[in-house]
Amino acid sequence: MHVFEGLEQRIQFMVLEVAKQVDETLRVLISPDEANIEKVTSRDDYIDNFKSVIENACFSRLHGQSHLDKAGIDFIRAVNIISNNLERISDFSVDIARQVQYLSDQRFLDQFEYRPFFRQILGALDIVVRALFHRDLSLALRICRAEFILDKLYKHNFDKIITRLQTGKEAQNLITTLFIFRYLERMGDSLLNIGEAVIFSVVGEKLKINQYQALRDSLDSLGVDLPLREVDFESIWGTRSGCRIGKVSGDNKGDSTGVIFKEGKHKKIFQEKINIHEWETILPGLTPKVFGFQESRGNASILLEFLTGCTFQEIVFNEDKEFFEDAFFLVQETAAMIWQKTLKAQPVPCSFIAQLSKRIEDVFVTHPEFNTPQVQFCNLMIPSTSELLEQLQQVELEVTAPFTVFIHGDYNSNNILYNQKEQRIHYIDVHRSTHGDYVQDVSVFLVSNFRLPIFDRIVRCKLNQVSLHYLHFARQFAQEYHDTTFEIRLALGLIRSFITSTRFELNEEFAGSMFIRGVYLMELVLAHQGRPWEAFRLPDRILRYRYY
Amino acid sequence: MADEKFRHESLQDKESIGKYLNALSDGFLNGKLQFSWKNKRLVLEPQSLIKFDVETKKKDGEVKMVLRFRWEQTPESSMFADGPLVIEAQGKE
Incomplete structure (x- = not known):
């Protein structure tokens, strides 16, 4: 990387400056005094200058170094795109700071939620340098995802403003507020360009992420779990780019076996290795063989056997009835077989609602409308989502699983492979496997x-x-093993899975249908209290x- | 299957409207809502989950309230087996 040292430092500084700029912009909105506004407008020149310097450095490097390979050129292109978009973010900051003076009431903005925008933007800026220099696709995708979330936040506030405009009051303040949110939303567009530029520099192709939905669909179709989890991204983008999956010679016969290479946080990768070892003692061949494992400063990588077969998710789409x-x-x-073999009569507390509570904020960021307030319906009081969760936490304390088994921990239909030739099942992505409640896997x-x-x-x-x-199958197992709280635990598990799944679902109607199922079950469980x-x-x- | 429709309009007051609401409530509870007119009859048997939306609007002194119930009229027993696929044969002891 020493070839790019000058560029590396400059782009790092520029990201820092732009992050400060955005931070100052937030301060302007919190307390819109002259001094704060001045800070933002004056920093803009400084940032413009950065952009010019970086642009010059990029072009002179392109011309000055004849030995640059494609990867080198791609990197320079990415840096140039990133710096252009950083400069645009800074411009939007200035635009926002200038809008504030049109507010007749400086506290007017307090009625709107502008802080979440800043959390997203600053969070994305924070990982730009790491994504670029560590060639980290999962981080790049996180940057891209910020754009999608900013769009949602914008839509939410836009609707709110339009509704208020219809009252005919405060038109100037409302329109000014709308402009401010619009600039914040446009910062998201720039972040998307930045994320795409990083992907381009790693993969070497222009992979357009027009739509997060399209991205997710393609991830799904490749049999990898829904996004936002690093390891999954690594493997999938590796598959796509061809740079993370290699072929190694299997044995002397010259057969070649595919291997899969995963890289990510040490804890996760290491846990996967340990779990594969444990699975091997339970059911040999269930999980992929580990060919290699390496550790380096906080990160680790693992080389795994590439298992052939279809994921169960693909199989559902297969028209061959017998195959299915x-x-x-x-x-x-x-x-x-696994449940019977690993069953230990060791009660464990139920923790589905506790898990859900940790993720509910992420759900609300994607779907603010799910954060329903308490509603009075004639003489009926309908609790808010948060109240329902609080009450369920109490219920959960009363419920325990009577035994543990060794569970997959992320038992999605695309983490299960079927090999038709060998008539067997494989489990992949087992870094969450543990001795726990099988109802978690079931739900x-x-x-x-x-x-x-x-x-x-x-x-x-x-x-x-x-x-x-599958429900009948699991129910039968529960009956055979005298698991008397199976049904209530399954309800709690489904509540968790239905609701947390909505954070990856952008189709409002479909997300809504999962959310209301979760709420229906919550109400059903609470109505059962006392029995x-x-x-x-x-x-x-x-x-x-x-x-x- | 042809659409079956029932429509009934009337004028009520705040006491008499209760009869209708109670009739609906009883119908849901018993799993059968019957509507007949002339020689026709429409029987609804809500057994699955019911999507329920309430929407009210107040504008210029005029109030509108829409209660919407949506469900699927498939007998519970065949609920999961309305497709071409049967997988009953395997997997059971």
Whole structure:
């Protein structure tokens, strides 16, 4: 990287300056005095200058170094794009600072939620340098994702402003506020360009992320779990770019075996290695073989056997009935075998709602409308989402799982592989495996089928059937092992999975249909209070998708 | 299947409207809402989950309230088996 030392330092400084600029802009909105506004406008020249210097450095490097390879040129292009967009963010900051003077009441903005915009923008700026210099695609995608969240925040505030405008009061203040939010939203567009530039510099191709949805769909179709988890991104982008998956010679016969290379946070990768080892003692061959493991400053990488087969998610779309039935049968057989073999009569507390509470803020960022307030409906008081959660936390304390088994921990239908030739099932992405409540795997599996954004009637019907059958299968296991609180735990697990899944779903209607299922179950559970939890029964129909 | 429609308009007061609401409530509770007119009859049997929206508007002294119930009229027993696929044969002991 020494070749780019000058550039590296400059772009780092520029990112820092722009982050400060955005931070000062936030301060202007909090207390819009002259001194604060002045700080923002004066820093802009300084940042413009940075852009020119970087541009010059980029061009002179392109011309001055004849030995630059494609990767080198790609990097320089990316730096140039990033600096251009950083400069634009700074310009928007100035625009915002200038708008503030049009507010007749300086506290007017307090009625709107502008801080979340700044959290997103500053959070994304914070990882630009790391993403670029560590060639970290997962961070790059996080930067891209900021744009999507900013759009949502903008829409939310836009609607609020339009509604208020209809009252005819405070028009000037409302329009000024709208402009401010519009500039914040445009900062998101610049961040998207920055994220894409980083991806370009790593992958060497222009991968356009026009739409987060499209990105997610393509991730799904490749059989990798929903985004936002580093390891998954690594592997998938590796697959796509061809730079992270290599071929190694298998044995003397010259066969070549695909290997998969994952890199990420040390803790995760290391845990995956340990878990694979444990799985190997439970059911040899269930998980991929570990070919290599390396550690370096906080990060680690692992070289895994590339398992052939289809993910269960792909199989649901397969029209071959027998193929599907064999796979589904084996999925259940394998699960039952593992559960029986690893069962330990050791009660564990239930923690689904605690897990949900940790992630609910992320859900609200993506879907502010789910953060419903308390509602009075005639003489009926309908609790807010937060109140429901609080009450459920109490319920959860009363419920324990009677035994543990070794669970997958992220038992999505795309973490299960089926190899038809060998008639066996494989588990992948096992870094969350642990001795725990099998109901966690059951609920994650059920919702991983439900949440597929596929609305074709035949596929949907198949998904419904898979869910119902799997529920019956798990229920039967619970009965055999005298698990009397299975139903209530499953309800809590489904509440968690339905609601947390919405943070990846941008289709409002579909996300809404999952959210209201979660809320329905919450209300059902709370209505059961006072009676023994053993008597609770989960309604099967909750798993059936309909357009609502 | 042809659409079956029922429509009934009337004028009520705040006491008499209760009869209608109670009738609806009883219908839901018993799982059967019957509407007949002339020689026709429409029977609704809400068994699945019911999506319920309430919308009210107050504008220039005029009030509008829309209660909307949506559900799927498929018998519970066949709820999961309305497609071409049957997977009952395997996986059970």
